Amino acid sequence: MKRSPAGTGExxxxxxxxxxxxxxxxxxxEAVMTYLEAISDxxxxxMRRDPDVLVMGEDIAxxxxxAFKVTKGFEEEFGARRxxxxxxxxxxxxxxxxxxxxxxxxPVVEMQFADFISTxxxxxxxxxxxxxYRWGAPVPWVIRAPSDGGIRSGPFHSQNPEAWFVHTPGLxxxxxxxxxxxxxxLISAIRDDNPVIYFEAKPLYRSIRGEVPSGEHTTPIxxxxxxxxxxxxxxxxxGSIVHQSLAAADRLAGEVSVxxxxxxxxxxxxxxxxxxxxxKTGRAVVVHAANRLAxxxxxxxxxxxxxxxxxxxxxxARLGGLDTPxxxxxxxxxxxxxxxxxxxxxxxxTARF
Amino acid sequence: MLSDALLHLYRLMMxxxxxxxxxQELHKLGRLPGFVHVYLGEEAxxxxxxxxxxxxxxxxxxxxxxxxxxAKGADVAPMMAELFGKADGYCKGKGGSMHIIDTxxxxxxxxxxxxxxxxxxxxxxxxxxxxxxxxxxxxxFGDGAANQGVLLEALNLSAIWKLPxxxxxxxxxxxxxxxxxxxxxxRIYRRAEPFGIPxxxxxxxxxxxxxxxxxxxxxxxxRGEGPTLIEAVTYRFAGHSxxxxxxxxxxRTEEEVESWKARDPVTCFRERLLAExxxxxxxxxxxxxxxxxxxxxxxxxxxxxPFPPPGQALEHVFAEAGA
Ligand SMILES: Cc1ncc(C[n+]2csc(CCOP(=O)(O)OP(=O)(O)O)c2C)c(N)n1
Ligand SMILES: [Mg+2]
Numbered sequence: 001m002k003r004s005p006a007g008t009g010e011x012x013x014x015x016x017x018x019x020x021x022x023x024x025x026x027x028x029x030e031a032v033m034t035y036l037e038a039i040s041d042x043x044x045x046x047m048r049r050d051p052d053v054l055v056m057g058e059d060i061a062x063x064x065x066x067a068f069k070v071t072k073g074f075e076e077e078f079g080a081r082r083x084x085x086x087x088x089x090x091x092x093x094x095x096x097x098x099x100x101x102x103x104x105x106x107p108v109v110e111m112q113f114a115d116f117i118s119t120x121x122x123x124x125x126x127x128x129x130x131x132x133y134r135w136g137a138p139v140p141w142v143i144r145a146p147s148d149g150g151i152r153s154g155p156f157h158s159q160n161p162e163a164w165f166v167h168t169p170g171l172x173x174x175x176x177x178x179x180x181x182x183x184x185x186l187i188s189a190i191r192d193d194n195p196v197i198y199f200e201a202k203p204l205y206r207s208i209r210g211e212v213p214s215g216e217h218t219t220p221i222x223x224x225x226x227x228x229x230x231x232x233x234x235x236x237x238x239g240s241i242v243h244q245s246l247a248a249a250d251r252l253a254g255e256v257s258v259x260x261x262x263x264x265x266x267x268x269x270x271x272x273x274x275x276x277x278x279x280k281t282g283r284a285v286v287v288h289a290a291n292r293l294a295x296x297x298x299x300x301x302x303x304x305x306x307x308x309x310x311x312x313x314x315x316x317a318r319l320g321g322l323d324t325p326x327x328x329x330x331x332x333x334x335x336x337x338x339x340x341x342x343x344x345x346x347x348x349x350t351a352r353f
Numbered sequence: 354m355l356s357d358a359l360l361h362l363y364r365l366m367m368x369x370x371x372x373x374x375x376x377q378e379l380h381k382l383g384r385l386p387g388f389v390h391v392y393l394g395e396e397a398x399x400x401x402x403x404x405x406x407x408x409x410x411x412x413x414x415x416x417x418x419x420x421x422x423x424a425k426g427a428d429v430a431p432m433m434a435e436l437f438g439k440a441d442g443y444c445k446g447k448g449g450s451m452h453i454i455d456t457x458x459x460x461x462x463x464x465x466x467x468x469x470x471x472x473x474x475x476x477x478x479x480x481x482x483x484x485x486x487x488x489x490x491x492x493x494f495g496d497g498a499a500n501q502g503v504l505l506e507a508l509n510l511s512a513i514w515k516l517p518x519x520x521x522x523x524x525x526x527x528x529x530x531x532x533x534x535x536x537x538x539x540r541i542y543r544r545a546e547p548f549g550i551p552x553x554x555x556x557x558x559x560x561x562x563x564x565x566x567x568x569x570x571x572x573x574x575x576r577g578e579g580p581t582l583i584e585a586v587t588y589r590f591a592g593h594s595x596x597x598x599x600x601x602x603x604x605r606t607e608e609e610v611e612s613w614k615a616r617d618p619v620t621c622f623r624e625r626l627l628a629e630x631x632x633x634x635x636x637x638x639x640x641x642x643x644x645x646x647x648x649x650x651x652x653x654x655x656x657x658x659p660f661p662p663p664g665q666a667l668e669h670v671f672a673e674a675g676a
Contacts, residue, residue, distance in 0.1 A: 088468070119468070157387075331663050
């Protein structure tokens with residue numbers, strides 16, 4: 001997989017710039033795609049396979065195809081009954097997705113930005129999440145939530161609100177970092193009988209491309225992946241920060257042997273993979289773009305304290321966004337976000353402890 | 354209306370016009386980070402409505418808020434600095450274009466969460482009521498925002514409690530790239546009727562029409578007779594957000610855009626003033642020059658202002674504990 005530094009895109013994928021030519025690779029079984037194209041590909045694959053799958057959201061139909069163009073051309077192929085332009089009323093259309101899912105459909109709702117998910121919060125946490133537990137009735141929807149920042153878009157277009165949903169029983173939460181997983185996790189999310197929040201990292205949309213299996217490629221929900229093997233320290237991360245972590249590890253090659261666990265699914269958490277890696281290396285740095293306090297990293301750190309205490313040679317280091325709203329001004333946002341330099345520093349500190 | 358007051362309306366509309374054109378220019382040059390939504394074409398709505406407000410009255414604004422803020426008296430220099438992300442901006446660089454606020458001027462904040470300002474306006478009205486003041490709040494919101502359910506909650510609260518709030522919908526025919534008509538049942542101003550409050554439609558490109566409707570609604574609110582819903586029919590000349598040409602093909606016909614530009618609220622009002630106050634023609638030119646100069650000065654101010662130091666990122670999360 002080729003990488004360019006995440007989060008430096010001039011317009012973070014808004015532009016309709018030439019898409020990665022999805023040329024079929026060996027045996028027609030793989031194609032090189034951007035992260036964004038992989039999301040579209042997953043949706044298209046599932047909509048072709050299953051007539052119950054449909055997409056809904058603001059401005060997603062027609063030639064526009066959504067703020068980030070994920071569903072461009074979908075209305076043409078699948079028709080207006082399955083590519084539904086909604087008014088701006090998140091509480092209303094997430095609530096409607098609940099109703100549709102109860103009726104057996106599989107709506108995939110596009111939140112224009114993950115930040116606006118709070119406007120539909122009640123429909124998610126009070127209805128979708130506990131419905132199976134209290135009624136025995138599944139709610140098989142997916143909400144696609146374009147999250148993450150580094151793109152100077154200020155407090156309301158840069159958030160990483162995954163912790164709210166990880167904390168809510170009944171929801172599954174995924175956050176792919178590669179094109180292949182972007183496709184595989186979205187297909188798995190659509191097929192899952194539970195409500196799944198799918199966090200897609202805006203800074204990755206067009207900044208990374210990679211090989212993506214064609215057709216019905218799935219990535220199991222609940223399974224982390226080791227994206228870099230190492231022996232001396234484990235970085236546990238997900239989303240766009242996987243790429244910052246890989247870059248930091250590359251920079252430290254020869255100094256510290258770093259293993260990187262890409263969680264991919266935030267709930268249910270693959271505790272086995274995390275524990276096995278840290279028991280092997282004896283040191284851990286946990287890092288994500290979301291703010292640190294009570295974030296997913298806190299859960300990982302607690303897990304390591306409970307289940308890997310005797311293997312640890314250093315305190316678990318935890319990095320995240322600052323515990324502030326996401327500031328607009330470039331130097332403030334840079335201070336806010338964990339980046340390659342901060343990760344490198346945390347790895348060194350932990351390795352030397 | 355006194356001719357001085359008419360000229361003042363013109364001045365404010367021109368200030369918005371010049372400010373927004375400058376913002377477009379700077380954005381094209383890549384000098385402004387983030388998203389910017391300009392108010393070009395809708396100047397008469399904010400200026401007409403704010404012209405009947407007192408300094409102690411309030412407004413709530415939107416993601417397209419520069420015009421509202423200027424009309425309520427905001428200073429273009431710290432506004433511009435905020436758009437640049439500078440320390441001397443209205444929010445010290447922490448917010449950006451969609452977050453301008455100045456409570457001392459009664460500006461309760463622009464809002465990037467669309468619809469967010471609507472219930473806050475009800476709250477501002479309730480506060481004035483609870484505090485026994487005769488303030489009025491004007492709530493600006495878009496025709497797209499009108500479909501957030503919270504509008505109906507706010508209208509109901511305002512109706513049952515007879516709150517001094519004027520809900521002012523800027524009906525510019527689009528929610529981003531989708532025509533409002535495709536997304537909206539019935540007419541927005543008619544949503545007032547079931548709540549038993551007045552609902553009025555006005556020509557949002559005619560500053561005096563907006564002013565007249567707003568005056569009636571504000572007077573009614575100040576008398577304690579409750580809210581009004583005004584739908585000002587208008588049009589945005591620019592894209593939904595600056596730079597959209599790069600990623601969206603045309604979603605409005607040229608004829609449509611041109612037909613609205615023929616009813617440009619600023620130039621039409623200028624022509625009207627020239628016809629009605631021919632002896633003050635040169636003053637209009639002076640206003641144009643002065644506004645142009647003040648926006649240029651605002652850009653210089655913004656450019657000269659420092660970026661906030663990185664350590665500022667951690668500051669102001671909480672208000673200082675009360676003494
Ligand atoms: C809660 C929420 N949902 C969606 C958006 C994305 N968005 C930003 S502006 C906008 C359209 C607003 O339309 P309208 O209210 O008509 O205002 P206009 O832009 O036309 O002035 C949308 C959907 C948002 N900012 N907040
Ligand atoms: Mg609109």
